[in-house]
Amino acid sequence: DVKVTQSSRYLVKRTGEKVFLECVQDMDHENMFWYRQDPGLGLRLIYFSYDVKMKEKGDIPEGYSVSREKKERFSLILESASTNQTSMYLCASRPSGSYNEQFFGPGTRLTVL
């Protein structure tokens, strides 16, 4: 079974803090994605990575950065958290050569106070 794990299910941070959201997949997938989910907006892509140390901006990258030092791990970083970044964050992975199913982690619900 493909497994995508995220470091926290729930996270509460204060405005201005640096926040790290970690995602790990165990299926040797080349492609990894970070999405943000907000009510009425569905999921929107923040960043994706198609290889180690490679990253590309998605649709809403402002206020976020990412890091992929190892193939299995893709980190989302909020340099200075703001209240409008309160949201559900979902990580996903997909093998290269297949443009089909993406496998999702359980999500991290982040609250910024």
Add this chain to the structure above:
Amino acid sequence: AQKITQTQPGMFVQEKEAVTLDCTYDTSDPSYGLFWYKQPSSGEMIFLIYQGSYDQQNATEGRYSLNFQKARKSANLVISASQLGDSAMYFCAMRGSYNQGGKLIFGQGTELSVKP
């Protein structure tokens, strides 16, 4: 631009009845893929069904079937014999362009409630 539209924010269905969740899409790419995901209250995204743009037949997976009407650009999900465990948020998604890693473009979602 590619876009997915789900016009039903919420729906109710009686247990054991069938229900159709609507999804329309817009793309100029001749090759695309359409997905449905289920998200229970626990938050995880569960893949349900996939339809490729060149697939001749409508996709089916157990109680799930995708009513693919290419000319109308619609990809409705049909759930037969609804169960209480089907209560969840349902998202329609389209595979985006290859130069964006094949990202998924999601609709707004439909919240389905199954009544006993």
